[in-house]
Amino acid sequence: MRETAKQAMAAGGTASAMLETVDLSHSFVHNGAAQPVLRNISFTIRRGELVCLIGRSGCGKSTLLKIVAGFFAPSQGQCLLDGKPIVKPGPDRGVVFQEDALFPWLTVRENIVFGLRGGRAVRQARADEVDRLLDLVGLAGFGEYLPRALSGGMKQRVALARVLIRSPQLLLMDEPFGALDAQTRDEMQELLLELSRQRQQTILFVTHDVQEAVTIADRVLLLDRDSDGIREALQVDLDRPRDRTSEQFQLCCARLQQWLRQ
Amino acid sequence: MGTKDTALALLLPLTGLAVWFAVSATGTVPGYLLPSPATVGEAGLRYMFGTAGQGPYAGRFPGDLAASLARVLLGFSLAATLGIPLGICSGRLALVNRLAASIIGGLRAVPGICWLPLALIWFGIGIKTTVFLVAMAAFFPIYQNALTGARLVAPIYYQAGAMLGVSRVRGVFAILLPMAMPNIITGLRLGMGISWAYLVLGELTGVPDGLGATIMDARMLGQTDIILAGIILIAVSGRGCDRLLVLMMRLCFKSARRQL
Numbered sequence: 001m002r003e004t005a006k007q008a009m010a011a012g013g014t015a016s017a018m019l020e021t022v023d024l025s026h027s028f029v030h031n032g033a034a035q036p037v038l039r040n041i042s043f044t045i046r047r048g049e050l051v052c053l054i055g056r057s058g059c060g061k062s063t064l065l066k067i068v069a070g071f072f073a074p075s076q077g078q079c080l081l082d083g084k085p086i087v088k089p090g091p092d093r094g095v096v097f098q099e100d101a102l103f104p105w106l107t108v109r110e111n112i113v114f115g116l117r118g119g120r121a122v123r124q125a126r127a128d129e130v131d132r133l134l135d136l137v138g139l140a141g142f143g144e145y146l147p148r149a150l151s152g153g154m155k156q157r158v159a160l161a162r163v164l165i166r167s168p169q170l171l172l173m174d175e176p177f178g179a180l181d182a183q184t185r186d187e188m189q190e191l192l193l194e195l196s197r198q199r200q201q202t203i204l205f206v207t208h209d210v211q212e213a214v215t216i217a218d219r220v221l222l223l224d225r226d227s228d229g230i231r232e233a234l235q236v237d238l239d240r241p242r243d244r245t246s247e248q249f250q251l252c253c254a255r256l257q258q259w260l261r262q
Numbered sequence: 263m264g265t266k267d268t269a270l271a272l273l274l275p276l277t278g279l280a281v282w283f284a285v286s287a288t289g290t291v292p293g294y295l296l297p298s299p300a301t302v303g304e305a306g307l308r309y310m311f312g313t314a315g316q317g318p319y320a321g322r323f324p325g326d327l328a329a330s331l332a333r334v335l336l337g338f339s340l341a342a343t344l345g346i347p348l349g350i351c352s353g354r355l356a357l358v359n360r361l362a363a364s365i366i367g368g369l370r371a372v373p374g375i376c377w378l379p380l381a382l383i384w385f386g387i388g389i390k391t392t393v394f395l396v397a398m399a400a401f402f403p404i405y406q407n408a409l410t411g412a413r414l415v416a417p418i419y420y421q422a423g424a425m426l427g428v429s430r431v432r433g434v435f436a437i438l439l440p441m442a443m444p445n446i447i448t449g450l451r452l453g454m455g456i457s458w459a460y461l462v463l464g465e466l467t468g469v470p471d472g473l474g475a476t477i478m479d480a481r482m483l484g485q486t487d488i489i490l491a492g493i494i495l496i497a498v499s500g501r502g503c504d505r506l507l508v509l510m511m512r513l514c515f516k517s518a519r520r521q522l
Contacts, residue, residue: 066421069421069425070424071421071424071425088424089421089424089425090424090425090427091425091426091427093425094425095421095422095425097418097421097422099416099418101418101419101421101422103419103422103437103440103441104441104520104521105440105441105443105516105517105519105520105521106516106520114426114428114436115423115426115427115428115432115436116427117427146520162426163425163426166426166427
C-alpha cells in the first residue's frame with residue numbers, strides 16, 4: 001500500500017487527466033442564507049481510473065457528482081472534461097443513480113435505447129448491441145421485461161446498461177448499490193470491476209461504505225463538510241481481485257474509518 | 263374476473279331488482295310513481311328498437327343517443343384540449359401556476375349549474391349551451407389531475423433524460439407526459455363522468471332531442487317508465503364511454519397500457 005500526499009494527488013497526472021475540477025465551490029441557499037457544501041475542491045481523474053468519493057452524509061459528495069454530471073453549475077470554479085468545461089448533462093457522462101430511475105412504462109430494451117438518435121434502421125442495428133450489453137450485465141433474456149418485474153439489483157444492471165450503450169467517457173455512480181442487500185452488492189461490485197477492466201472505463205463512484213470503496217477503488221478521496229478541498233486521499237495499491245480478509249485490506253479500511261471519524 | 267367476483271359484483275344490483283319486483287307486485291308503491299320492472303323493460307325496448315307509431319318515444323333512442331354523444335364528446339374534447347396542456351404547464355412552470363391558480367380556483371368554486379342562465383343568454387337553447395356546460399364542468403378535474411401528475415414527476419427522471427441526451431422539449435413528450443399518464447387518465451375519466459351529468463342538465467332546457475331531453479319530456483307526459491328506462495340507458499352509455507375512453511388510451515399510449 002502506498003500513500004501519496006493529497007497535494008501531489010491533486011496536481012499529479014494532468015497530462016492524462018480526463019476529468020479535472022478547479023477550485024470548485026458550491027453553496028445551497030436556505031431561507032436566504034448561503035450554506036456552503038463544497039469548498040475549493042480540486043482533483044483530477046486519469047483515463048481508466050476508478051475513483052471513489054467517500055464521506056458522511058451531507059458532506060457534498062452527491063452534490064459534487066451532480067455538478068460533474070452537469071445537472072447544475074457550481075457557485076464557483078469549474079469542471080473540465082478532456083479540457084473542455086462541463087456546462088450541461090450529456091451522454092458522454094453516464095450517471096447511475098441510487099434510486100430507481102428507469103422509465104416504468106418502457107421495457108428493459110426500450111429503457112436501454114431510450115433517447116438514442118436515429119430512425120428505425122439505426123435502432124435495428126442497435127438491437128444486437130443491446131443483446132450483447134444485456135449479456136454483459138447478466139440480464140440476457142430479460143429484454144422484454146418491465147422494470148416493475150425486476151429486483152433492485154436487476155434494475156441497477158439495466159441502469160448500467162443504458163449508460164454503457166452510449167460508451168460514456170466517464171461513468172458517474174451515486175451510491176448505486178446502497179439500497180441493495182449485501183450479497184447483491186458484492187455481485188454488482190464484481191460486475192463493475194469486470195466492466196472497468198474490460199472497457200478501461202473511467203469511473204467516479206460515490207459511496208459512504210468504506211469496505212465498498214477499498215474493494216473497488218484505485219484511489220479514494222475523502223470529502224468533509226468543513227474541510228477546504230479534498231480532505232484526504234488514499235491510493236489503494238492492493239492486488240486484484242482483492243481479498244477482504246487480508247491484513248492490508250483491513251488496514252486500508254481502518255485508515256479510512258479513522259479519517260471519517262475525525 | 264373469477265366466478266366469485268362476478269357473483270359479488272352482481273349481488274347488489276340483483277337484490278335491488280328483486281326489491282323493485284316485490285314492491286311493484288305487491289302494489290306498495292303505485293305504478294305512476296314506480297312502474298314495474300317489466301313495464302320499464304318494455305318501454306325501454308320500445309324506445310330503443312321500436313318503430314315510430316308503436317307508442318310514445320318508440321325508436322327514438324338511436325337519434326337521442328347520437329345527439330347526446332355528440333354534445334358529450336364535443337364538450338369533453340374541448341375540456342381535455344384545454345385542461346391537459348394547461349394542467350401540465352401549471353404543474354411544471356411556477357409562473358403559469360401563479361398566473362392561472364387564482365382564476366381557475368375562483369371559477370372552480372362556482373357550481374356548474376350557475377353557468378346555465380348565462381349560457382342560455384350567450385348561446386341560446388341548443389347544442390352550444392350544452393357543450394359549454396359540459397366543457398366547463400369537465401375542465402376542472404382534467405386540469406387538476408394533469409397538474410398533479412406533472413408536479414409529481416420526480417426530478418431524477420429529467421436528470422436521467424438529460425444525461426441520456428434528451429433535450430427539455432423532447433423530454434416533455436418522452437418523459438413528462440408518459441410519467442403523468444396515470445393521473446391524466448384519472449382526470450379524463452372523472453371529466454367524462456361529469457360530462458354526462460352536465461349533458462343531462464344542459465338537455466333539460468328545451469332542446470328537442472337527446473337522452474336528457476327525452477326524460478324531461480316524458481315527465482311532462484307522465485311517462486315514468488320512459489324516465490326510468492332513460493336513466494338506465496344514460497347510466498349504461500356513461501359507463502360505456504368510460505370503458506371506451508380507457509380502451510382508447512390504452513390502445514394509443516404505451517404509457518397508459520403499461521402503467522394502468
